[in-house]
Amino acid sequence: MSQGKIVLMACGSFSPPTYMHLRMFEIAKDYIHSLGLGVIVGGIVSPVHDAYGKKDLVAANHRIAMIRLALRSSSWIKVSEWETQQSGWTRTRASMQYHQNTINTANNTDPPIWLPDDILNVKIEDQNSNHINGNSEDVTVKLLCGADLLESFATPGLWSDDDLEAILGRHGIVVVSRAGSDPGRFIYESDMLYKYRKNVILVTNYIVNEVSSTVLRRLLRRNESAKYLTDDNVISYVRQNQLYGSKANVTK
Numbered sequence: 001m002s003q004g005k006i007v008l009m010a011c012g013s014f015s016p017p018t019y020m021h022l023r024m025f026e027i028a029k030d031y032i033h034s035l036g037l038g039v040i041v042g043g044i045v046s047p048v049h050d051a052y053g054k055k056d057l058v059a060a061n062h063r064i065a066m067i068r069l070a071l072r073s074s075s076w077i078k079v080s081e082w083e084t085q086q087s088g089w090t091r092t093r094a095s096m097q098y099h100q101n102t103i104n105t106a107n108n109t110d111p112p113i114w115l116p117d118d119i120l121n122v123k124i125e126d127q128n129s130n131h132i133n134g135n136s137e138d139v140t141v142k143l144l145c146g147a148d149l150l151e152s153f154a155t156p157g158l159w160s161d162d163d164l165e166a167i168l169g170r171h172g173i174v175v176v177s178r179a180g181s182d183p184g185r186f187i188y189e190s191d192m193l194y195k196y197r198k199n200v201i202l203v204t205n206y207i208v209n210e211v212s213s214t215v216l217r218r219l220l221r222r223n224e225s226a227k228y229l230t231d232d233n234v235i236s237y238v239r240q241n242q243l244y245g246s247k248a249n250v251t252k
């Protein structure tokens, strides 16, 4: 069953970005194409606003610069600065709607499509909010996430039921497995996820890789080597700017 044109959107801190943050786009794209579940026409990395306030969240300008460095070799994944430019934290549902509306308003041409970066910088008030599911040629923005983010749906008070209904019902999500997670069981045990299970694409990552931003930050602040866990340019950027307690003169 084809679901038409899809843009994958990953939200998170990306503080700093790791290879796995980008690898999950490739794994998801291959899976969706191999099963004919849709046509991936783009990928968006949407870093969270500074006001999200998570521990070790460095300023958005640094996180965006690092994501750009890590994405230099990608032809289809782009960073969106939009969330970071709002006056505060934006709920994921609103961000997905904004990006979907923007893409569909600006771009109803044949794939491969992509938008110039400046289109992603428009304010939400400028958007036509009635665009969702209006045209069969429209792009659907789906949330791309690891199984831990899916499991956060059950954290009391973190996600509203309305938002989950919209994300699952109108957009859909693509979940990449992580070590120790059982997303299939998690979906079965959640009434909300079970109701919308046909809009949840579960992707098994057989090449398990548990690199995380936490692991990278630990290595960097201890001035140990973080090489081959993220792009060399990201590591250099971290050291040059002495982020996460790292030192500028370390070369490994």
Ligand SMILES: Nc1ncnc2c1ncn2[C@@H]1O[C@H](COP(=O)(O)OP(=O)(O)OP(=O)(O)O)[C@@H](O)[C@H]1O
Pocket (backbone or CB within 6 Å): 010, 011, 012, 013, 014, 015, 018, 020, 021, 024, 144, 145, 146, 147, 148, 149, 176, 177, 178, 209, 210, 211, 212, 213, 214, 215
């Ligand atoms: N190793 C991984 N495998 C699958 N998904 C991952 C992996 N690392 C991160 N992700 C996913 O990337 C997205 C962004 O995550 P986030 O920025 O919180 O990264 P993180 O590395 O888990 O961060 P931190 O260690 O700071 O909590 C989330 O959907 C998360 O599930």
Ligand SMILES: NC(=O)c1ccc[n+]([C@@H]2O[C@H](COP(=O)(O)O)[C@@H](O)[C@H]2O)c1
Pocket (backbone or CB within 6 Å): 011, 012, 013, 014, 047, 048, 052, 054, 090, 091, 092, 093, 149, 158, 159, 160, 163
């Ligand atoms: N209600 C919501 O929309 C909601 C709740 C919690 C986290 N999130 C998003 O999930 C991501 C979580 O990132 P971390 O895993 O780095 O904390 C962020 O992009 C954040 O905005 C959204």
